[in-house]
Each structure stands twice: as C-alpha cells, then as structure tokens.
Amino acid sequence: MSYVKSRFRHPEQKKNAVGFVKSDYEGALSTLCAGCGHDSISAAIVQACYELSIEPHRVAKLSGIGCSSKTPTYFLGNSHGFNSVHGRMPSITTGANLANRDLIYIGVSGDGDTASIGLGQFCHVMRRNLNMTYIVMNNGCYGLTKGQDSATADYGSVNKAGSENPFPAIDLAELAITLGATFVARSFSGDKTQLIPLLKAALSHRGFAFLDVISPCVTFNNNKGSTKSYDYVRQHIEATSALDFVPEAEEITVEYEEGSSTTVELHDGSLLALRKLSPGWDPTDRNAAMNQMDKAKREGKILTGLLYAETSSRDLHDVLATVDQPLNSLTQEKLCPGSAALEGINSSFR
Amino acid sequence: MIHARRVNDMVIRFANVNGTGSASANELFARAIFRMGIPISSKNIFPSNIQGLPTWFEIRVNDKGYVGRREAIDLIVGVNPQTYARDVASIRPGGYFVYDNTKRLHPDLIREDIRYIGIPMMKLCMDNYEVPRHQQLFKNIVYVGALSVLLNVDLEVVRQLIREMFSKNEKLVPPNFKALELGATYARNNFEYPLDIHVERREATGDQIMIDGNTATALGAIYAGATVAAWYPITPSTSVVNAFEKYCKKLRTDPATGKKRYAIVQAEDELAAIGMVIGANWNGARAFTSTSGAGVSLMTEFLGLAYFAEIPLVLVNVQRGGPSTGMPTRTQQSDILLCAYASHGDTKHVLLFPSSPAEAFELTATAFDLAERLQTPVIVMSDLDLGMNQHLSPPLTWDDARVYDRGKVLSREDLEEMKEFGRYLDVDGDGICYRTLPGTHPTKGAFFTRGTSRDEYARYTEDGPAYVRNVNRLQKKWETAKQLVPEPKLFQSANRSRCGLVWFGTTGYAALEAIDLLESEGVYLDVMQIRAFPFNDTVARFFATHQEVFVVEQNRDGQFRSLLINELNLAPQQVLSVLHYDGMPIPADTIVAQVKDHLARIGIPDTPSQKLSVG
Numbered sequence: 017m018s019y020v021k022s023r024f025r026h027p028e029q030k031k032n033a034v035g036f037v038k039s040d041y042e043g044a045l046s047t048l049c050a051g052c053g054h055d056s057i058s059a060a061i062v063q064a065c066y067e068l069s070i071e072p073h074r075v076a077k078l079s080g081i082g083c084s085s086k087t088p089t090y091f092l093g094n095s096h097g098f099n100s101v102h103g104r105m106p107s108i109t110t111g112a113n114l115a116n117r118d119l120i121y122i123g124v125s126g127d128g129d130t131a132s133i134g135l136g137q138f139c140h141v142m143r144r145n146l147n148m149t150y151i152v153m154n155n156g157c158y159g160l161t162k163g164q165d166s167a168t169a170d171y172g173s174v175n176k177a178g179s180e181n182p183f184p185a186i187d188l189a190e191l192a193i194t195l196g197a198t199f200v201a202r203s204f205s206g207d208k209t210q211l212i213p214l215l216k217a218a219l220s221h222r223g224f225a226f227l228d229v230i231s232p233c234v235t236f237n238n239n240k241g242s243t244k245s246y247d248y249v250r251q252h253i254e255a256t257s258a259l260d261f262v263p264e265a266e267e268i269t270v271e272y273e274e275g276s277s278t279t280v281e282l283h284d285g286s287l288l289a290l291r292k293l294s295p296g297w298d299p300t301d302r303n304a305a306m307n308q309m310d311k312a313k314r315e316g317k318i319l320t321g322l323l324y325a326e327t328s329s330r331d332l333h334d335v336l337a338t339v340d341q342p343l344n345s346l347t348q349e350k351l352c353p354g355s356a357a358l359e360g361i362n363s364s365f366r
Numbered sequence: 367m368i369h370a371r372r373v374n375d376m377v378i379r380f381a382n383v384n385g386t387g388s389a390s391a392n393e394l395f396a397r398a399i400f401r402m403g404i405p406i407s408s409k410n411i412f413p414s415n416i417q418g419l420p421t422w423f424e425i426r427v428n429d430k431g432y433v434g435r436r437e438a439i440d441l442i443v444g445v446n447p448q449t450y451a452r453d454v455a456s457i458r459p460g461g462y463f464v465y466d467n468t469k470r471l472h473p474d475l476i477r478e479d480i481r482y483i484g485i486p487m488m489k490l491c492m493d494n495y496e497v498p499r500h501q502q503l504f505k506n507i508v509y510v511g512a513l514s515v516l517l518n519v520d521l522e523v524v525r526q527l528i529r530e531m532f533s534k535n536e537k538l539v540p541p542n543f544k545a546l547e548l549g550a551t552y553a554r555n556n557f558e559y560p561l562d563i564h565v566e567r568r569e570a571t572g573d574q575i576m577i578d579g580n581t582a583t584a585l586g587a588i589y590a591g592a593t594v595a596a597w598y599p600i601t602p603s604t605s606v607v608n609a610f611e612k613y614c615k616k617l618r619t620d621p622a623t624g625k626k627r628y629a630i631v632q633a634e635d636e637l638a639a640i641g642m643v644i645g646a647n648w649n650g651a652r653a654f655t656s657t658s659g660a661g662v663s664l665m666t667e668f669l670g671l672a673y674f675a676e677i678p679l680v681l682v683n684v685q686r687g688g689p690s691t692g693m694p695t696r697t698q699q700s701d702i703l704l705c706a707y708a709s710h711g712d713t714k715h716v717l718l719f720p721s722s723p724a725e726a727f728e729l730t731a732t733a734f735d736l737a738e739r740l741q742t743p744v745i746v747m748s749d750l751d752l753g754m755n756q757h758l759s760p761p762l763t764w765d766d767a768r769v770y771d772r773g774k775v776l777s778r779e780d781l782e783e784m785k786e787f788g789r790y791l792d793v794d795g796d797g798i799c800y801r802t803l804p805g806t807h808p809t810k811g812a813f814f815t816r817g818t819s820r821d822e823y824a825r826y827t828e829d830g831p832a833y834v835r836n837v838n839r840l841q842k843k844w845e846t847a848k849q850l851v852p853e854p855k856l857f858q859s860a861n862r863s864r865c866g867l868v869w870f871g872t873t874g875y876a877a878l879e880a881i882d883l884l885e886s887e888g889v890y891l892d893v894m895q896i897r898a899f900p901f902n903d904t905v906a907r908f909f910a911t912h913q914e915v916f917v918v919e920q921n922r923d924g925q926f927r928s929l930l931i932n933e934l935n936l937a938p939q940q941v942l943s944v945l946h947y948d949g950m951p952i953p954a955d956t957i958v959a960q961v962k963d964h965l966a967r968i969g970i971p972d973t974p975s976q977k978l979s980v981g
C-alpha cells in the first residue's frame with residue numbers, strides 16, 4: 017500500500033522561483049523499511065528539484081522493478097511516473113524522450129535492475145547519450161526479493177546470511193565512463209551535502225547523466241562484513257572534491273586556492289564548482305577518472321563525487337536530427353502526406 | 367504429345383544462386399508482364415544466407431486474376447546447376463526447361479515428357495563483356511531477353527522498365543539493352559516463337575499496383591502519423607522499417623530546416639524495441655515496432671505490461687516459419703495463439719489480419735486508431751508472403767477527410783474544468799478510461815503508470831475487490847473492442863450452403879481460387895474473411911448458421927481454429943481444418959483436396975439456387 021500524505025502546507029513554506037513550495041515536490045508516504053537508504057535519495061531528489069525551480073509537471077520519472085524502483089511513488093507526486101518492468105526502464109525512457117524532448121527525465125533503478133537483468137539496456141542508453149538522469153540506488157543486493165547478492169556486491173563482501181560473495185563486482189560508474197556516458201558521479205545516500213548538488217548538476221546536464229548512489233539496505237545488507245553497510249561506507253568513503261552547484265543567475269563568490277579548484281559549466285549555463293580536488297584528477301578527462309577510481313579501489317576506498325563530465329556532447333535527438341518541436345505535438349497536417357502524394361506513390365508501383 | 371495453346375495462364379520459375387543479381391532481373395521480367403495489363407503474382411523463395419545458395423523466383427500469370435499459388439510449373443529457367451535435378455523434376459509434363467547450354471546437360475537430366483531450350487547464356491556474356499562481374503550480371507538480362515521473345519513479352523516494355531530502373535545512372539542503360547538484345551536475338555534465330563504458352567496484352571489490371579506488403583504497411587504507418595519506430599533486424603520484417611525510413615525521408619523532412627519529423631532507432635534487441643514504443647506511446651506519440659519469429663517471443667513481457675497498464679502500441683508481426691528460428695525465410699501463419707494471448711496472466715490482444723498490400727496499408731493505419739482508442743496493443747498479423755513478395759493489389763487509398771482517432775486524452779483545459787481525475791475510472795461505461803500525458807498541467811492529472819494492480823486512481827493496491835474491478839473493466843473494454851474492430855467480409859449476401867469456409871490473411875489468394883474450383887465441381891460453400899480478433903457478432907453468426915465450417919490456415923496445429931472454438935464456444939467437430947505448413951504459400955489445389963476429403967466424410971452440401979461470385 018502507498019499512503020497519500022496529507023496535503024497540509026505550512027503557511028510559511030518558501031516558494032521557489034516558479035511558485036512551488038517544497039511539499040509540492042513530495043510524493044506518497046514511503047512504504048520502504050525505516051532507515052532504507054533509498055528514502056534519503058528520494059528526499060534529495062525532492063530538495064534538488066525544489067531548489068532548481070523545476071515545474072513538477074515538466075518532469076517524468078521512470079523506473080524498473082525493485083525497492084529502489086518503487087521510490088518514484090515517493091517523490092514528485094505532481095509528475096507523471098512509470099514503474100515499468102524489471103531492467104527495462106532505459107528503453108521506456110528512450111521512447112518517452114523521443115516523443116517529447118522538452119521534459120526532464122529521471123530514471124530510477126536498482127543494482128539488480130541495472131547490473132544484471134538490465135545491463136544491456138543500461139549500456140545502450142549510454143551509447144545513445146539519451147538526455148536523462150539515471151540514478152542507481154545501489155545496495156549490493158536484491159532488496160525486494162529478500163537480499164540475494166547482486167552483481168555490484170564486492171568480492172568477499174559478506175551478506176546477511178553470512179556467506180561471502182565469490183564473484184567480482186561490476187562497477188557501474190566505471191562501466192559508464194568506458195561506454196561514453198557524458199556525466200558520471202558516485203555518491204552516498206547518507207551524504208546529502210554531496211548528493212544534492214550532484215543531482216542538480218545531473219538534472220542540468222544535457223545528455224546522459226549517471227549517478228551511482230550507494231544506498232544501504234538496512235534489512236538485508238547492513239551487517240558486519242558487508243561493504244555496502246552504513247558503517248563500512250562511512251569509514252571508507254573518499255571524495256574527488258567538495259562541490260557546489262551554482263545556478264546560472266548567480267556568481268561564484270568564494271575564491272579558492274589556485275590549482276585546487278575548477279568549475280564545470282553545464283549546458284544551461286549553471287556551474288558545478290569543485291574545490292579541494294584530489295591530486296591528479298581532472299573531471300573532463302576520462303582516463304584521469306579511471307585512474308582515480310582504480311587507485312581508490314586499490315587503497316580500499318570508495319571514491320565519490322563527480323567523476324567525469326563532458327558537457328558539449330550531442331544527445332540522441334541531435335544525432336537523429338529530429339525537429340525541435342516535440343514529436344508528440346506534431347499535428348495530423350504535419351504528419352499525413354495526404355491522398356495526392358499517395359496517388360504519386362501508387363503510380364510508382366505500376 | 368499434343369500441347370494445348372495457353373495464353374496468359376502459366377507458372378514460370380527461375381532457379382538462381384543468391385547474391386548474383388538475379389532478383390532484380392526476375393522482378394523486371396515479372397513487372398513487364400504486369401505492365402502488359404496481365405494479372406500476375408510473384409514469390410521469392412530465398413535461403414537464409416547472403417551469397418551462394420539456391421534461390422527461386424516464381425511468377426504466376428493469370429488473366430482471370432487468380433494470383434495464389436498453383437503447383438504445376440510450366441516453365442523453369444534453370445541457371446543453377448546445383449538444383450538442375452530438382453528443377454527438372456518439378457516441371458509439369460509438357461512444360462519447358464530453359465537452361466544455360468554453355469555446358470552440356472547431364473543425360474540423367476533428360477525427361478521425355480518435357481521440352482528443353484538451351485541458350486548459351488554464359489558464352490554470350492563472355493564473348494561480349496570483359497569484366498567477370500558484368501558477365502555474371504548480364505547473364506540475367508540475357509535470359510530475360512530470350513524469355514521475352516519466347517513468351518511474347520513486349521521488349522519495348524522491358525526496355526522502358528530498364529530506363530526507369532537506371533534513371534539516376536543512365537550509362538547503365540546501353541549495356542543492359544545490349545544484353546537484352548543478345549538473348550532476344552539468340553531466341554529468334556534458334557527457336558520457334560512464341561511458345562504454345564505465352565502472354566498477350568490485356569487490360570485486366572485496371573488501376574492495380576504491384577507492391578510488397580511491408581512497403582504498404584510502412585506507408586500505412588506514415589499516413590497514420592507514426593513518428594517513432596524502434597526495431598531490431600529480423601527477416602522477414604526488416605523491410606517494414608527500411609521502407610518507413612525511405613518514405614519518411616521523402617515525406618516527413620521539414621522543408622525549412624531539413625530536420626526530421628520522425629525518429630527511428632535500431633534497438634539493442636526486441637525487448638528494447640518494444641520498450642521504446644511503449645515509452646513513446648505513453649508520452650503521446652504514435653509509435654510502432656515490427657518483428658518476426660523470435661522477436662515476438664521476446665516482446666511478450668512488455669505486451670503484458672502494455673495490456674495491463676493500458677498503453678497503446680502497434681506491433682507489426684511479419685510471421686515466418688516457426689518454432690524457434692524455424693524457417694526464417696519461409697511463410698506461415700503460426701503466431702496466432704502466441705499473439706492473441708501473449709504474456710503471462712489473463713491477457714489478450716487485438717489482432718488485425720491483412721490479406722493484400724492495400725489491406726496492409728489500411729489495417730496498419732486503422733491499428734493506430736484502435737490502439738489509441740482502446741489504449742492497448744494492436745498487432746498487425748502480416749506474414750512473409752504478404753510482406754516480402756510483390757502482389758497485385760488495388761491502389762492504396764487515403765480519404766483526406768479522415769481524422770486520426772487519438773482516443774480519450776485529456777487536455778490542459780479539460781483538466782482545468784474537471785473536479786476529479788482518476789486514470790482508471792470508467793466514466794463512460796465502455797471500459798475505456800481517460801488518460802493524461804506527462805507535462806499537460808502543472809498541478810492536475812499526474813498519475814503513476816504501473817504493471818502492478820492498482821485502484822481507479824492509479825494507486826498501488828493488493829485489495830482483491832479492487833483488482834477484480836479492474837480486470838473486469840478490462841474485459842468490458844474487450845467487449846467494446848468487438849464493436850470497433852474491422853468487420854469480417856462475407857462473400858454472399860445470404861447463406862446458401864450448409865457448409866462455410868473461413869480464411870484470413872494471405873490464405874485468401876488461394877482460398878478464393880479454391881472456392882471457384884470447387885464450384886466448378888459442384889461444391890458450393892459460403893465464404894467469410896475474418897479481419898480481426900476479437901471476433902464480433904458477425905463471425906459468431908456465421909458459425910451459428912452453418913453446420914460445418916472449414917478454417918484454412920498455414921500452420922500445423924490449426925491455431926485459428928482453436929481460437930475460434932475457444933472464443934466462440936464452438937463444438938470442435940463443427941470446425942474443420944484445412945492446413946498447409948511447408949513454408950510455401952498455400953496453393954489452391956491443397957485447399958480443394960482437403961475440403962473434398964472432409965466432404966467425403968461429412969457429405970457434400972446441396973447445390974443452392976444462386977451462385978457465388980468471388981473472383
């Protein structure tokens with residue numbers, strides 16, 4: 017069951033630039049386990065959309081199947097949502113985006129949904145650089161089917177039943193960089209200060225933005241020996257940089273030490289300001305990103321933050337050269353060639 | 367042996383090797399006969415292979431308009447020594463074997479009861495062309511030239527077709543003319559012509575066209591306003607999207623910007639293809655996919671989602687020989703049950719059965735209206751024979767007054783005026799609810815689409831009664847669908863026989879000829895063409911008013927028969943199968959023979975007072 021939250025609004029809630037208050041971005045009451053990392057990510061999505069002043073109905077939220085894929089019910093209640101089938105969110109989102117290029121697409125998936133059954137679609141949606149934000153709520157297990165290891169579970173990680181995972185993990189962020197995703201970041205459901213600006217940057221990025229968010233499953237994978245537990249992640253996390261999202265209209269006010277900071281300008285003119293850069297890392301260099309991730313892995317650390325961004329890429333509509341007007345709004349006059357043209361076609365077959 | 371003169375009534379077969387350019391030469395020859403005003407049909411019998419294997423091309427010429435398959439072959443042009451033995455054996459007594467006598471025929475290939483026409487095709491080419499590739503290619507045109515003389519095909523018509531074929535590359539015209547003349551001259555100098563079987567100009571084709579069904583389907587999608595196509599290559603459906611792209615380029619490019627009013631994606635597999643189509647339709651664009659064989663199997667999970675979540679979509683299934691990879695380059699109608707009930711749980715889907723290119727165009731366009739009106743998948747059940755062969759067909763027609771039926775979609779203004787929106791509220795009592803598209807209204811009309819059970823307001827529920835209300839409403843929608851799908855076609859104004867015959871799809875070509883053959887032998891049947899599933903009252907009445915009904919179909923298990931029995935609650939002994947499933951289109955002879963076998967058992971119906979004319 018999902019419950020409808022009372023629509024009571026505190027009179028003092030602050031309106032954003034498009035006239036909505038934060039509760040306008042909330043969804044139904046969550047039915048996930050108390051303390052599930054996925055709920056924190058939903059909250060971060062609410063905050064990011066509110067702060068970005070996105071009109072809720074300009075967003076379409078899509079997902080596959082899993083606890084993670086249920087979350088679109090729990091955020092952006094004024095947006096259309098689509099809880100599809102297991103592992104196939106990317107294709108549904110691709111079609112939706114082809115039909116209407118003007119909406120903002122948020123795809124939510126789990127590590128089972130993406131790294132196993134949906135691995136193929138995940139790879140191909142990246143190749144096509146579909147303009148969307150793709151969030152994996154990564155808990156290293158299949159929450160909804162009661163805790164089996166997923167393909168992102170680290171080698172040797174211990175699950176609740178006490179068995180060690182004998183297979184190497186698929187690192188989705190690494191895969192994303194390899195396959196040409198144009199915005200790749202990793203974060204942690206427990207780190208709002210990092211997650212919210214990353215979400216804002218991802219939503220402002222034109223092209224495929226991938227966020228691998230570690231999101232502990234308190235019920236099945238939060239035990240000792242699990243590398244996706246709250247404790248383990250907190251102890252091993254390391255960031256590529258600290259970051260701020262700076263909307264288009266605003267100026268960067270703080271000055272940072274030279275060499276230790278950089279900015280990434282996004283398609284809409286907003287900026288992602290990165291400071292305290294980890295040495296040797298350049299967010300616009302795929303190889304540097306791969307090296308950093310490799311290094312962190314060898315040191316037993318979980319590298320988070322922005323990993324890679326390429327902001328001048330062509331999205332699927334650019335590649336297909338579709339008209340600027342959304343295809344779903346073209347009228348019959350624009351689409352149907354009419355009987356005279358058909359007569360011409362008929363005569364070419366005589 | 368005395369040979370009867372036969373004009374405009376013959377079956378010609380070309381036996382070639384694939385990848386040698388023979389296909390276009392054979393089509394050229396077929397079209398030349400059609401241009402002479404004589405009804406024809408052609409079948410490509412090709413291997414699942416790119417180069418080097420046997421391939422056949424068959425032309426049936428018949429000025430009465432029978433263009434289904436007949437089994438007796440009158441003349442074979444044998445260009446492939448690999449299949450000589452088989453080809454020689456398949457000629458009817460008194461028929462002709464036209465072959466390349468650059469090499470001598472093996473004595474084993476000599477039959478006393480057929481006639482041999484040797485033409486030194488390769489030698490003529492070696493003497494006249496230098497490049498080996500040309501020698502190969504023009505060999506095809508050489509036999510077209512010779513055959514034109516032998517069968518009385520107007521060479522000027524052939525030349526005109528060659529001119530049209532190379533209108534963008536005119537320097538290829540003279541060498542083709544030369545090859546044509548080489549063959550023609552050889553035939554004139556060495557044989558008596560025309561043969562006793564030959565063609566004569568007629569005006570029996572009227573305004574008809576020669577077109578393949580896949581092209582007609584693609585044009586139907588364009589005229590219906592489809593903007594998104596997602597697909598994964600598979601024979602025999604590939605040319606649907608190829609044709610869609612070809613005509614979209616011409617008809618759907620924005621003249622001002624050069625940008626496209628359509629999007630085509632070659633997906634990573636059929637799952638992704640239909641997923642994209644669902645996403646696009648959910649978002650208000652008309653979208654379709656086309657596939658065959660294994661592709662349909664892969665799409666079943668998504669078909670269930672679209673059925674249950676009530677999302678329109680059009681799927682074109684160009685059926686081929688199954689099961690599994692089956693006979694990928696042969697035809698069947700063997701996906702009937704799969705498509706009718708595709709996916710787990712209580713699911714069923716609207717099916718349309720085109721029988722000609724004109725109907726493929728019309729029914730594909732209709733599929734988009736039905737899908738949006740009913741908010742459900744509609745599957746166009748074509749097949750390899752219809753899709754990939756050139757068929758004589760009435761011209762494609764489009765009524766400019768026709769307005770797309772976009773179904774029950776609420777606009778921003780509608781939502782503004784509404785007190786309450788529930789995505790799955792059956793306000794009109796027809797089982798079809800109102801939907802909204804993403805982005806329509808800032809605060810109203812948003813809902814959550816899901817494949818899970820839900821209540822009238824699209825909220826997830828596991829409440830038994832709510833689930834039952836929902837699936838019962840879907841059943842009501844199914845009843846509504848019966849009123850909306852294309853009517854069956856009855857070939858008599860009133861019943862005249864105790865027995866009926868039902869056909870659908872490409873079986874019609876042979877079925878209508880079989881009916882005439884049976885009538886000539888004093889067997890009279892009432893005939894119905896079914897064009898859609900679910901079956902409506904007219905279909906039910908046909909069964910209610912006939913004692914026995916033959917169902918002609920191209921699969922082993924009598925799938926359509928099972929569907930009829932199941933859906934109309936028929937007594938199995940009332941419905942008699944006429945089946946054909948070797949991968950070649952069903953011939954009229956087969957239908958006649960099997961109907962007669964049944965009648966021998968159940969008794970021939972009385973001769974009615976009025977006769978039926980279906981030709």
Ligand SMILES: Cc1ncc(C[n+]2csc(CCOP(=O)(O)OP(=O)(O)O)c2C)c(N)n1
Nearest residue numbers: 082083084102126127128129157158159160
């Ligand atoms: C085709 C198919 N197979 C299996 C399932 C059962 N199933 C539901 S959710 C799930 C795994 C979900 O794992 P994940 O994506 O990591 O989501 P989480 O619950 O961990 O957030 C599986 C296997 C299904 N729904 N569909």
Ligand code: SF4
Nearest residue numbers: 049052083159233234
């Ligand atoms: S089972 Fe795990 S993933 Fe699912 S809701 Fe509970 S904590 Fe979250």
Ligand SMILES: [Mg+2]
Nearest residue numbers: 126127157159
């Ligand atoms: Mg998981």
